[in-house]
Amino acid sequence: MNISHYTYRVTWSQEDEEYVGLCAEFPSLSWLAATPEKALTGICRLVGEVVVEMKAAGEPIPLALSEKQYSGRFMVRVPALVHRSLATEAAEQGISINRLVSARLSA
Secondary structure (H helix, E strand, C coil): CCHHHCCEEEEEECCCCEEEEEECCCCCCEEEECCHHHHHHHHHHHHHHHHHHHHHCCCCCCCCHHHCCCCCCCCCCCCHHHHHHHHHHHHHHCCCHHHHHHHHHHC
């Protein structure tokens, strides 16, 4: 398990007036610091400590999002009126609903 493969993010917290380091695979963890660099260093260190504790306890360690295999498929349920609107727009453009929605999600 390489903790550097996890998905980290640093953002400004207006409420705390500090930068907050986050890890997508461990949503309950965060690290506050005065600089973005220190927030990133802190959250990485914290994740490393938590992973060591989880291993020692025999708990399953989350797989890094970057190491997961994705099929490229997912189902989204929408209200019937939204479905009709998308179908109409796709037909008017001469493309499939899938292509229309995929383009919108990519934008």
